[in-house]
Amino acid sequence: xxxxxxxxxxxxxxxxxxxxxxxxxxxxxxxxxxxxxxxxxxxxxxxxxxxxxxxxxxxxxxxxxxxxxxxxxxxxxxxxxxxxxxxxxxxxxxxxxxxxxxxxxxxxxxxxxxxxxxxxxxxxxxxxxxxxxxxxxxxxxxxxxxxxxxxxxxxxxxxxxxxxxxxxxxxxxxxxxxxxxxxxxxxxxxxxxxxxxxxxxxxxxxx
Ligand code: HEM
Numbered sequence: 001x002x003x004x005x006x007x008x009x010x011x012x013x014x015x016x017x018x019x020x021x022x023x024x025x026x027x028x029x030x031x032x033x034x035x036x037x038x039x040x041x042x043x044x045x046x047x048x049x050x051x052x053x054x055x056x057x058x059x060x061x062x063x064x065x066x067x068x069x070x071x072x073x074x075x076x077x078x079x080x081x082x083x084x085x086x087x088x089x090x091x092x093x094x095x096x097x098x099x100x101x102x103x104x105x106x107x108x109x110x111x112x113x114x115x116x117x118x119x120x121x122x123x124x125x126x127x128x129x130x131x132x133x134x135x136x137x138x139x140x141x142x143x144x145x146x147x148x149x150x151x152x153x154x155x156x157x158x159x160x161x162x163x164x165x166x167x168x169x170x171x172x173x174x175x176x177x178x179x180x181x182x183x184x185x186x187x188x189x190x191x192x193x194x195x196x197x198x199x200x201x202x203x204x205x206x207x
Pocket of ligand 1: 033189
């Protein structure tokens with residue numbers, strides 16, 4: 001049964017991300033953490049079938065993350081994110097916005113960098129993913145270009161890890177230490193204030 005929220009309470013309602021955005025966010029988290037584990041696992045392994053197997057997983061998850069991020073970015077550009085709670089300090093709003101922008105840049109740049117690295121020493125027009133699915137490589141990439149891209153890819157992976165640590169620490173701090181409303185924008189985090197929570201995604205961000 002629909003409940004009516006008085007106008008004054010509606011004004012104070014916390015605007016949260018839509019269910020679509022929340023679902024894509026948490027699927028991305030699982031994929032990215034698995035991908036980082038894969039990358040760190042095969043990096044120091046000797047050539048062989050065990051390494052080859054992990055590497056095939058790494059390429060497959062990377063391609064999936066790229067596709068999912070393009071879908072997510074398209075959705076986000078057509079459904080503006082909910083505005084921050086008005087009591088969130090300005091510097092935290094700016095830090096949050098840039099943290100999110102850098103995530104999008106890295107979640108697109110890292111898989112493309114990986115593909116350039118693979119293209120540098122590919123023997124044919126495609127490279128195999130899990131189940132033998134062929135992923136086209138980028139033509140015209142020399143071995144040196146591939147190696148440089150591989151090094152940039154590894155360095156950027158550490159930037160992504162740093163961003164995740166900062167981002168997760170900020171969310172946990174808001175939820176469990178400050179107990180303010182910021183983290184409640186991304187369920188299952190909860191708004192600690194006894195005011196309504198409404199889906200705010202899709203409205204033009206205020207201010
Ligand atoms: C692989 C790791 C992660 C990535 C790539 C990621 C990415 C993002 C992005 C891009 C947004 C903004 C969404 C948008 O405006 O389009 C966001 C919001 C959010 N994320 Fe994550 N996230 C990750 C992990 C986590 C973890 C581990 C937590 C919690 C411990 C978390 C909690 C939140 C919260 C609370 C928000 C909403 C806060 C806000 O809008 O400022 N995220 N995340």
